[in-house]
Amino acid sequence: MRRLNRKKTLNLMKELDAFPKVPESYVETSASGGTVSLIAFTTIAFLTVMEFMVYRDTWMKYEYEVDKDFTSKLRINIDITVAMRCQYVGADVLDLAETMVASADGLIYEPVVFDLTPQQKELQRMLQLIQSRLQEEHSLQDVIFKSAFKSASTALPPREDNSLQSPDACRIHGHLYVNKVAGNFHITVGKAIPHPRGHAHLAALVSHESYNFSHRIDHLSFGELIPGIINPLDGTEKIASDHNQMFQYFITVVPTKLHTYKISAETHQFSVTERERVINHAAGSHGVSGIFMKYDISSLMVTVTEEHMPFWQFLVRLCGIIGGIFSTTGWALTNPHRSHFLMATQATTYL
Numbered sequence: 001m002r003r004l005n006r007k008k009t010l011n012l013m014k015e016l017d018a019f020p021k022v023p024e025s026y027v028e029t030s031a032s033g034g035t036v037s038l039i040a041f042t043t044i045a046f047l048t049v050m051e052f053m054v055y056r057d058t059w060m061k062y063e064y065e066v067d068k069d070f071t072s073k074l075r076i077n078i079d080i081t082v083a084m085r086c087q088y089v090g091a092d093v094l095d096l097a098e099t100m101v102a103s104a105d106g107l108i109y110e111p112v113v114f115d116l117t118p119q120q121k122e123l124q125r126m127l128q129l130i131q132s133r134l135q136e137e138h139s140l141q142d143v144i145f146k147s148a149f150k151s152a153s154t155a156l157p158p159r160e161d162n163s164l165q166s167p168d169a170c171r172i173h174g175h176l177y178v179n180k181v182a183g184n185f186h187i188t189v190g191k192a193i194p195h196p197r198g199h200a201h202l203a204a205l206v207s208h209e210s211y212n213f214s215h216r217i218d219h220l221s222f223g224e225l226i227p228g229i230i231n232p233l234d235g236t237e238k239i240a241s242d243h244n245q246m247f248q249y250f251i252t253v254v255p256t257k258l259h260t261y262k263i264s265a266e267t268h269q270f271s272v273t274e275r276e277r278v279i280n281h282a283a284g285s286h287g288v289s290g291i292f293m294k295y296d297i298s299s300l301m302v303t304v305t306e307e308h309m310p311f312w313q314f315l316v317r318l319c320g321i322i323g324g325i326f327s328t329t330g331w332a333l334t335n336p337h338r339s340h341f342l343m344a345t346q347a348t349t350y351l
Contacts, residue, residue, distance in 0.1 A: 040329045047321045055314040058261070058306050067255045067301035074180045074253075074268070074297070078107065079173040079219035082187055082291070083114045083212045083240075086170035090191040090201055093176055095183030100192070100199045107174040111167035114214070120156050124216075127235035134230070156218050173218075175225075180297055187215075188290030211243040211289055220293075222253050222268035232272050244279040244289045251295040260306040269302070270295070 082089055086109040093101040116124060172187065189211060190201035217236040221229070238247055250273045258265050279287050 036329050040325050044322055044325055047325075048318060051314065051317055051321060055309050055311075058308045061305045061307050063303040063305070064300050065303070067297075067299055069255070070180055072180060073177040075223055075225075076176045076178060076185060077219060077221045077225050078175065078185075079171070079217070080187065080291070081112060081114060081169050081171045081216045081218065083169045083214040084189075084210065085168070086111050088189060088206050088210060089170055089172075089187055090189075091172050091185070091187040092192040092199065093178050093183050093185045094199060095179050096181050097179060099179055101176050101178050106176045107172055110171040110173065112169050112171045113165050113167055114169035114216075116156070123156060124235055124237070127230070130230060131232070131235055182294075182296040184292060184294045186290055186292040187213075188288055188292075208243060212240055213245055213247060213289060213291055214238060214240045215247070215291055222270060222295075223256070224265050224267045226258075226263070226265055226267055229267070232270065238276065242278045246277055246279055246287050246289055247291045248275045248277075249273070249291075249293045250275070251293060252298055253295050254298045255301040257301065257303045259304065261308075 076093070078091075091107060095101075176185075188201055188203070189206050190203035192199055192201050215238055217233045219231070220233045221231045233249070240247075251270050252272075253268050253270045256267050256269045258267055277285055277287075279285055279289055
């Protein structure tokens with residue numbers, strides 16, 4: 001009885017077989033079939049390797065949301081060299097709430113030589129080349145995000161020569177913590193002093209002929225300092241053509257959360273528009289000589305996440321490639337044989 005039920009079950013399973021087998025005696029091999037098979041296997045191997053490379057790669061996903069954090073402080077990382085002596089210049093921040101943050105709260109004034117050494121010039125040229133490529137190909141920013149903490153620092157190396165030349169410039173570097181509102185970081189003549197109606201700079205004691213706001217921005221960033229990240233103004237160098245020259249940078253800061261397989265950090269990206277002009281009150285060009293960086297905080301926050309293809313998706317795509325090629329080549333080989341068989345059958349019938 002059990003054998004009878006087992007036999008019925010096997011017969012039923014054979015009737016449900018969606019993949020009927022062809023006896024080997026009915027199978028015919030040919031040179032064209034072998035050639036197509038060789039091409040098919042080569043194509044499968046090539047596409048499998050390419051798909052594996054895609055599986056190993058990662059990509060950056062960008063998500064946007066409203067930034068609800070208004071109470072925290074914003075960190076500004078600064079490394080700027082101005083072609084004036086340190087006793088002649090002063091740097092500070094004044095925001096829209098008229099809160100003044102003096103440079104003494106985190107900035108260091110270091111007397112240096114403005115001209116770079118050959119090694120420093122080479123690094124600066126390389127940094128400027130990267131900046132130009134980033135402006136042309138925005139997808140390179142994803143590569144920089146992935147290599148954060150892995151790439152070398154963008155800071156200039158120390159001078160390798162022990163030059164006896166007296167310092168003719170001032171390197172202002174360090175960081176400041178400011179309110180998370182729009183503000184103005186500026187470097188101008190004279191040290192900043194608090195004032196009941198704002199703030200002022202003691203510029204009266206500085207000779208007008210000593211004004212020279214040629215400057216080099218080795219680093220400027222907002223938020224957590226992440227080595228390897230290249231910011232839009234890194235490597236910028238401006239040479240003043242007049243004593244009364246104003247350099248303006250209009251910056252839009254975007255809060256950014258970065259999550260990669262190497263790091264998780266909260267930093268800030270920014271875009272910048274530059275403008276420079278000569279102060280000439282007689283010609284209607286008013287203002288104060290100096291370097292002014294006016295920044296505004298975006299209300300949107302960007303979350304950048306590094307993602308990877310799941311393994312199950314890789315298997316599905318791989319099966320699709322193999323099955324699709326086998327089906328296509330099988331269809332290509334079967335149809336000519338069927339056409340040839342039908343033509344032969346019709347010819348036999350007519351005879």
